[in-house]
Amino acid sequence: MTEVERLAEFAVRASYDELSGEVRDQLKIRVLDSLGCAIGAMDGEPVQIVRRQLDEFDRGGACTLIGGGQVAPDRATFYNGALVRYFDQNDSYLAKGESCHPSDNLSAVLAATEYANGSGRDLLVALAVAYQVQCRLSDEAPVRAAGFDHTTQGAYAVAAGVSRALVLDAAAAANAIAISGTAFNALRVTRTGALSHWKGLAYPNTAAGCVRVVFLARRGITGPLEVFEGNKGFIDAIAGPFHIDWSSEDLERVTRTVIKRHNAEIHAQTAIDAALELKRQHRFSAADVDRINVETFDVAYKIIGGGEEGDKSIVCTKEDADHSLPYLIAAAILDNEVLPAQFAPDRIQRADVQQLLCRVAVRPTPEYSQRFPDEMPARVAVTLKDGRTLSREIREYPGLNGPRLTWKQVLRKFEQLSSGRVEVEQCRNLTEAVRNLESISVSDLTALLVTVGRADASPTRGVASRTTHDGRQ
Numbered sequence: 001m002t003e004v005e006r007l008a009e010f011a012v013r014a015s016y017d018e019l020s021g022e023v024r025d026q027l028k029i030r031v032l033d034s035l036g037c038a039i040g041a042m043d044g045e046p047v048q049i050v051r052r053q054l055d056e057f058d059r060g061g062a063c064t065l066i067g068g069g070q071v072a073p074d075r076a077t078f079y080n081g082a083l084v085r086y087f088d089q090n091d092s093y094l095a096k097g098e099s100c101h102p103s104d105n106l107s108a109v110l111a112a113t114e115y116a117n118g119s120g121r122d123l124l125v126a127l128a129v130a131y132q133v134q135c136r137l138s139d140e141a142p143v144r145a146a147g148f149d150h151t152t153q154g155a156y157a158v159a160a161g162v163s164r165a166l167v168l169d170a171a172a173a174a175n176a177i178a179i180s181g182t183a184f185n186a187l188r189v190t191r192t193g194a195l196s197h198w199k200g201l202a203y204p205n206t207a208a209g210c211v212r213v214v215f216l217a218r219r220g221i222t223g224p225l226e227v228f229e230g231n232k233g234f235i236d237a238i239a240g241p242f243h244i245d246w247s248s249e250d251l252e253r254v255t256r257t258v259i260k261r262h263n264a265e266i267h268a269q270t271a272i273d274a275a276l277e278l279k280r281q282h283r284f285s286a287a288d289v290d291r292i293n294v295e296t297f298d299v300a301y302k303i304i305g306g307g308e309e310g311d312k313s314i315v316c317t318k319e320d321a322d323h324s325l326p327y328l329i330a331a332a333i334l335d336n337e338v339l340p341a342q343f344a345p346d347r348i349q350r351a352d353v354q355q356l357l358c359r360v361a362v363r364p365t366p367e368y369s370q371r372f373p374d375e376m377p378a379r380v381a382v383t384l385k386d387g388r389t390l391s392r393e394i395r396e397y398p399g400l401n402g403p404r405l406t407w408k409q410v411l412r413k414f415e416q417l418s419s420g421r422v423e424v425e426q427c428r429n430l431t432e433a434v435r436n437l438e439s440i441s442v443s444d445l446t447a448l449l450v451t452v453g454r455a456d457a458s459p460t461r462g463v464a465s466r467t468t469h470d471g472r473q
Contacts, residue, residue, distance in 0.1 A: 097142030130161030
């Protein structure tokens with residue numbers, strides 16, 4: 001057997017009975033978190049552009065768009081995936097040489113399971129497969145240093161998860177995974193320099209392409225089965241030598257992914273926490289600040305601190321802002337939070353944040369770099385104009401090396417992100433469907449996603465301004 005055939009066997013043989021109780025709970029929490037991100041992002045500029053293109057070219061299909069509409073599976077994957085990804089607030093996985101957002105796989109698995117008239121159990125198993133494949137490839141075969149995007153490993157994950165959702169046999173799944181891995185090797189330039197809309201659309205595009213490929217393999221299209229180990233294959237051309245014994249893999253990797261509290265690139269989370277704690281404790285204002293020094297680990301510096309992936313003091317767009325540690329720290333100090341409102345164009349361009357971010361300096365330290373990814377350490381030191389320096393270090397992050405975020409905590413995030421787009425009853429029905437996903441069909445879930453974002457769910461009637469799901473006012 002080739003490596004991709006072994007991976008295919010792992011994917012198609014995965015069963016619901018293999019999912020531990022913890023895995024089931026964590027998968028459902030991530031579905032809820034992802035749907036909150038998606039519902040909140042419906043006004044996003046690139047998302048609206050994608051929707052207009054679907055409205056022009058697509059004339060119906062078997063799969064549901066969040067907010068209404070039926071399209072082909074690959075089209076639903078692209079649009080719903082764009083929604084999940086746009087805010088850059090969905091979950092993350094941290095490996096030494098790679099990071100990724102495994103919930104990017106949800107839109108593909110959801111579309112495939114709906115097409116197959118599958119159950120919530122089928123959705124959970126297929127999603128667990130996609131999580132496992134993407135996270136393990138990130139562990140063992142990072143590609144960022146070679147100039148490739150993390151969507152490169154994602155192609156294998158999407159194809160594996162969708163193959164499981166469509167109940168392909170191992171031979172067809174191997175062809176699907178092999179074609180996907182061969183066809184979708186994207187460049188890291190997507191996330192370097194001046195960032196564009198494509199930062200949030202790159203994974204949805206890969207996922208949509210892989211869904212199309214899986215359906216072709218289902219009909220008998222074959223692919224290069226030596227995609228991993230063959231001449232000029234993935235190992236030879238991109239990743240270098242690595243080995244994963246898929247016959248001994250479990251489905252537990254979802255438990256090592258983390259959910260974001262702040263609407264910011266994952267490596268910024270602890271630095272934002274430190275800045276907010278300093279502000280709460282010492283009650284200074286932005287006008288009191290002379291300069292801010294941020295110490296962090298090398299990966300954060302390279303990606304969002306002004307290292308090898310570009311100057312982060314030039315911030316013009318939402319995409320620039322959520323990948324600029326100076327902007328994120330400045331916004332946190334000015335606004336006491338980093339949420340979608342901090343990425344509105346008029347907020348980004350305002351003089352207060354533009355001036356303060358230029359007084360933020362970021363540097364990596366060897367000590368912090370050695371601790372990553374087991375820890376995500378950061379120290380923020382704020383020097384005030386009166387000469388005082390206030391400092392706070394944070395190393396732990398929920399789910400990484402501390403208690404995971406609970407259903408109730410993620411429910412509050414869901415309510416906050418979806419406020420104004422779902423009414424109280426809609427919120428209750430949708431969250432209960434996710435909570436009991438193993439007991440329903442996927443069509444029950446997608447039926448509830450059709451009406452979110454409708455105009456009658458106005459901000460004055462949304463869940464954040466009324467009684468919340470657990471009865472609090």
